[in-house]
Amino acid sequence: DIQMTQSPSSLSASVGDRVTITCQASQDISNYLNWYQQKPGKAPKLLIYDASNLETGVPSRFSGSGSGTDFTFTISSLQPEDIATYYCQQYDNLPPAFGQGTRLEIK
Amino acid sequence: QVQLQESGPGLVKPSQTLSLTCTVSGGSISSGGYYWSWIRQHPGKGLEWIGYIYYSGSTYYNPSLKSRVTISVDTSKNQFSLKLSSVTAADTAVYYCARVGTKRTDFDYWGQGTLVTVSS
Numbered sequence: 001d002i003q004m005t006q007s008p009s010s011l012s013a014s015v016g017d018r019v020t021i022t023c024q025a026s027q028d029i030s031n032y033l034n035w036y037q038q039k040p041g042k043a044p045k046l047l048i049y050d051a052s053n054l055e056t057g058v059p060s061r062f063s064g065s066g067s068g069t070d071f072t073f074t075i076s077s078l079q080p081e082d083i084a085t086y087y088c089q090q091y092d093n094l095p096p097a098f099g100q101g102t103r104l105e106i107k
Numbered sequence: 108q109v110q111l112q113e114s115g116p117g118l119v120k121p122s123q124t125l126s127l128t129c130t131v132s133g134g135s136i137s138s139g140g141y142y143w144s145w146i147r148q149h150p151g152k153g154l155e156w157i158g159y160i161y162y163s164g165s166t167y168y169n170p171s172l173k174s175r176v177t178i179s180v181d182t183s184k185n186q187f188s189l190k191l192s193s194v195t196a197a198d199t200a201v202y203y204c205a206r207v208g209t210k211r212t213d214f215d216y217w218g219q220g221t222l223v224t225v226s227s
Contacts, residue, residue, distance in 0.1 A: 001170070034213040043203055043217035044154065050212065087154060091212030095169040098154040 002026050002090050006099030014107045019075040021102045023088035028068050032092040035064055035073045037084045038101075044087060048073065080106060109133040111204045111218035119198075119225050125191040129204030129218055130184070137162045137182040142207050144214065145178060145189045147200040155200075159207070160187055194225045 003026040013019050023033065031051040036044035046055045048064035051071055061076045075082055083106055088099040115127035129143070136143060142159040149155070158168035160178045168176045177190040191198060201222050205214040 032212045036214075043205075043220050044214070045217075046213050046215050049215075055213075055215070089154075089213070091207070094167055095171075096156045096207075096212075098156075100153045 001095060002029060002093055002097050004088055004090055004097050004099040006088055006102050008102060009100065010103040010105065012105045012107045013078050015078055015080060017078045019078050019082075019104065021073045021086055021088075023066075023071045023073070023099050025069045025071075025090055025092075029090045029092035031067045032090055033064075033066065033071045034089045034091070035062075036087045036089065037082075038087065039084045047086075078104075078106075109206065109216045111206065111216055113202060113204050113218045113221040115221060115223070117222060117224060119194055119223060120227050121195055121225055122193055125189070125194050125198060125202075125223055125225070127189045127202055127204075127221065127223070128186050129188070130186050131206075132185070135182075136180060136185050136187065140209055142209060143180065143187045144205045144207060146203045146205055146214070146217075148203070148220070149197075149200045157189065157191075157202075161209075196225050199223065199225045 035048040144159040145157040180187040201220040
């Protein structure tokens with residue numbers, strides 16, 4: 001099975017900051033990497049699919065990049081409503097696997 | 108707008124079988140084009156994919172749970188279901204149903220999740 005390693009596991013930033021989360025796959029997954037936002041008590045919400053494509057309706061301050069084994073998720077200007085846990089997820093091979101999550105807090 | 112809704116008992120005794128149903132509205136399971144998945148999240152932890160089913164009944168299960176999992180579909184009710192046998196406290200989690208396109212890799216619609224606690 002493919003393992004996904006996210007870092008950092010938690011992050012504290014100020015409103016307006018640029019925030020970056022990384023995700024590393026244990027083997028080449030091409031661009032089959034997705035990013036989700038999960039707020040407490042809610043289901044995950046798809047933000048980015050296929051590494052860099054913004055899901056419809058998602059604000060443009062969210063972006064993703066990368067291919068192969070190394071991927072990056074960026075919030076260009078952190079907003080208070082972005083406080084959540086973020087997960088990467090691969091689907092190159094079954095079973096799909098998620099990273100362990102990055103908890104984002106406001107400083 | 109597609110909506111998914113999980114239902115089932117919130118409390119299951121150890122060694123028994125956990126049973127959940129996901130009702131889909133706003134779209135037909137039998138129209139094809141999507142795999143219908145179950146995903147769980149242990150309290151305060153990450154996400155674990157359990158398995159999926161296609162409208163035809165073909166399934167794929169996570170090897171880590173395969174011996175205990177059965178996913179079935181009822182196209183007449185636009186529902187799919189999860190059965191997890193021989194549960195222990197380690198199966199206590201929020202269980203989500205979700206959809207992924209057959210030509211996509213992302214879970215685009217999710218249910219709100221249901222907490223299942225395994226306890227005597």
